[in-house]
Amino acid sequence: MAGLRFTELxxxxxxxxxxxxxxxxxxxxLVPPFEAAFQARMAAWRMDGKPRTARRFTVYKNCPLPTPxxxxxxxxxxxxxxxxxxxxxxxxxxxxxKANQWLHVLLPALLAALRALGDAPTRSLTALAQRLxxxxxxxxTMVTPLQEDSAPMATAPATVPVSPLLPMTARNGASSAPRxxxxxxxxxxxxxxxxxxxxxxxxxx
Numbered sequence: 636m637a638g639l640r641f642t643e644l645x646x647x648x649x650x651x652x653x654x655x656x657x658x659x660x661x662x663x664x665l666v667p668p669f670e671a672a673f674q675a676r677m678a679a680w681r682m683d684g685k686p687r688t689a690r691r692f693t694v695y696k697n698c699p700l701p702t703p704x705x706x707x708x709x710x711x712x713x714x715x716x717x718x719x720x721x722x723x724x725x726x727x728x729x730x731x732x733k734a735n736q737w738l739h740v741l742l743p744a745l746l747a748a749l750r751a752l753g754d755a756p757t758r759s760l761t762a763l764a765q766r767l768x769x770x771x772x773x774x775x776t777m778v779t780p781l782q783e784d785s786a787p788m789a790t791a792p793a794t795v796p797v798s799p800l801l802p803m804t805a806r807n808g809a810s811s812a813p814r815x816x817x818x819x820x821x822x823x824x825x826x827x828x829x830x831x832x833x834x835x836x837x838x839x840x
Contacts (some may be wrong), residue, residue, distance in 0.1 A: 638728020670703035672747035
């Protein structure tokens, strides 16, 4: 099952930026530390998450992600588009189960690479202040206006569990898109009408 490859978009920089959120130059800078983190992980762990006790990791003949560039491209396009795993797997020539395995292996490698480059997302005000080289008070003034401008939301739980699949992402703010109230009478009536029209009369089956 053939799949999308890095080389297919390498010659189309704008399209590459659209699907990965990084330029080709930024991508190439990220490849070496990402691959080093990936190889370090694979030296200790197998693809199924079990400790490696026998032979070392090697790229097999029909591997859907044979090169470091393909592996990073696979991950970045997933983080940018956030498709269903079955869809993303199909795009890259693998079944959903394999796509899930690769994502679990590559996400920690990307986080390790970003930390090595000093570009990992900060998780505290102190870390943000240290990165920017300013005091915590100054860092607070940079963050607070963004919170004040957002629409009021219901009080969230004090702690939010971190997803094991996406260790480097934080919760998004409230969406500005209008929400459809699915339990409104007009919406329900329209849905029933659409369903009946799709089913058709018995003579049309």
